[in-house]
Amino acid sequence: MSATTGTTPPSGEHTTHLTNLWQRHGATVVAFAIRVLSAVLVFVLQVFLARSMALESYGLFITASTWIIVIAGFSVLGFGESAQRFLPRYILRERWQEAQRFFHFGLAATVGVALCIAFCVAVFAVATWPEENVYRTVVLLIAIGLPFAVADFFLEGVGRAMGWFKLAIVPTYIIQPVLMVGVLIVAVYAGAEISVVLAGSTLIAVTAVLTFAKGVIIARRLRVAAGYPDVARRQSTPSLQPSVWSRHWLRASLPLMAVYGMDDFLVYSDVLLLGLLATPQDVGIYIAAVRCLAIANFIHYAFMLVTARKFSLANSGTDRHALQREVQEASQATFLLTVPAVLITLAAGYPLLRLFGEAFTAAWPVMIILGAGFIVRASIGQAFDLLAVTGHARAIVWISITCLVANVLLSLALIPLFGLIGAAAATSAVMMFRVIGLALATERLTGISSIAFITAPRLARNLP
DSSP states (O other), X not given: OOTTXXXXXXXXXXXXXXXXXXXXXXXXXXXXXXXXXXXXXXXXXXXXXXXXXXXXXXXXXXXXXXXXXXXXXXXXXXXXXHHHHHHHHHHHTTOHHHHHHHHHHHHHHHHHHHHHHHHHXXXXXXXXXXXXXXXXXXXXXXXXXXHHHHHHHHHHHHHHHHTOHHXXXXXXXXXXXXXHXXXXXXXXXXXXXXXXXXXXXXHHHHHHHHHHHHHHHHHHHHHHHXXXXXXXXXHTSOOOOHHHHHHXXXXXXXXXXXXXXXXXXXXXXXXXXXXXXXXXXXXXXXXXXHHHTHHHHHHHHHHXXXXXXXXXXXXXXXXXHHHHHHHHHHHHHHHHHHHHXXXXXXXXXXXXXXXXXXXXXXXXXXXXXXHHHHHHHHTTTTHHXXXXXXXXXXXXXXXXXXXXXXXXXXXXXXXXXXXXXXXXXXXXXXXXXXXXXXXXXXXXXXXXXXXXXXXXXXXXXXXX
């Protein structure tokens, strides 16, 4: 009897099945592996900084880097996210010249705005604090680092949109922490003391070098790719004036600036509010809990790197069941990977915090509260990206604004009373509010369920 009879499929079918699985989920696996490695490297970097710096200096460094991220989220003008909409369509239609124009215009617009904001921030710092004040130094570091962070945000979005995931994220999430640790170790052996200025300057310099290299590589790839489609095909594509394209891209991108800028603001609002309402030492201890949970937290962001593009392509078709399957698979995988990751991290939480120093063990209850919030957030996967690519940016903005206001009010009430525990409780409560809002919005506006293991009733009735 043949070995392939019965219910056992031929080996060729096994190979085809594995190939199909890799084609569908390979990018997600690679992104997840990179983010896990990144979480480990960033954790090592943070432990090194926490042990090498005074607790107050470490807290100020964290505050400065967080403000750079938040301001950059607005300064990129939504172009990092609108790239997910425009570039895949341009590539599918072989409109390479439009892809190049989008890249050059987006880079010029975002960096130009970042330079203007950086100048205003620097003027504010010089006019507000005397030269010897440490806060003047911190704000000036924010101003200097902002343009490089904005360029990096935009280039990451372009790399993701083009499917160049390793180029998009490896320099920022793998090479950057390795270089930072290496440079700072050399500085320590040379007799330097790691201060806010040294750590901040190193971060800015490394980011600048890697961003420049990433930009050169992406520009070259686009330029080379633009020569591949046949000339007749490109010439048959209607050409519009550059001013028309720029207005079109701005109209599409600026709403996303509010969407993703507000989301970044919401994500980091606990650290920013703690910096305003507590001491730099408290910020340093709190961020240690966040860094310990980084692997579990990065699962969500690993899927975010690839799902927006998948959702956009699925949404371009007419098969709503295909889109539901993409969304549900992403939600299920996010949830099933996040739960054990959080539980394992919490079990090892106390020893991990001791690596930062004895004072940081006070953050273990914070880890428990934040871990519960991460699990709740994972239950809806990438609902945020689904709403963004289906044109419901306004709903995201209102949800983010509501949650941000709730977080501010809860933090004002809880941080003065309970300190770090209050900040963590406010953050986890807002995560729950946000999950409810996004789940209801995706069901009502798209007819798609973003909740893991639950299919939208409208689609469930018609499933084969």
